[in-house]
Amino acid sequence: MTQSKPEFLKGALDLLILKVVALGPIHGYAISQRIQQISRDYFQVQQGTLYPALHRLENRGWLGAEWRDTDTGREAKFYSLTKKGRKHLEAEMASWAQMSNAVALILRTAE
Amino acid sequence: MTQSKPEFLKGALDLLILKVVALGPIHGYAISQRIQQISRDYFQVQQGTLYPALHRLENRGWLGAEWRDTDTGREAKFYSLTKKGRKHLEAEMASWAQMSNAVALILRTAE
């Protein structure tokens, strides 16, 4: 797109993931479920989208990962926000608000 | 991303262009200026983004184009919304609102 700040539109998924992980350590499969639940089924994150995204966020140092057992006694990779990730999340949220406002400005212009 | 409705995040540019063209016939170069102005410099549409996008929208039957003279006596390609385009704009605006709300739901969740 086109934005001075190149982090959205593509980056909305990153934002959503980071925000959900910020709620507490959680594994990938559950992240997609949470996103779907909270968004009232609006967002449905495909696995082929989810896992590469998680690896991306981990590589950038925003998420840390650790294998642990779930409640149901299964192995799963639990992600948590790093300090860097928390900082980045703050920035992304602010950026999203700006972008959202900018779009609103244009959509609001009278014909 | 991930949305049930596949038309955004990528589609925000299309939305902005369609909305600006809906204000009245306008040529490409001016579209990018208008978007920048109205968004208070937030969006800066690169030419390499703009022109392919306009061709895309034209090919999909949402925009019509016609060569005309500008005020300053130069040739320029003026775009206007087709009926189909107007309908699509309505739909896109509604979709954007939904998506925006869905993101807001997630960003609003308390830690």
Add this chain to the structure above:
DNA sequence: ATTGACACCTAGGAAAGTCAGGTATATATG
């Protein structure tokens, strides 16, 4: 015993945006 939910992964392709180039005309500046 098989199905379905859980939980992870990747490869290939399509779409969109950026960067960096290009053409041409009109106006302003030295």
Add this chain to the structure above:
DNA sequence: CATATATACCTGACTTTCCTAGGTGTCAAT
């Protein structure tokens, strides 16, 4: 007059992101 800047259009190569469509393995329920 020459050159620079703004206007106005365009494209190709590259990158990133997402989706589709596969794959593995475990656990619970039928």
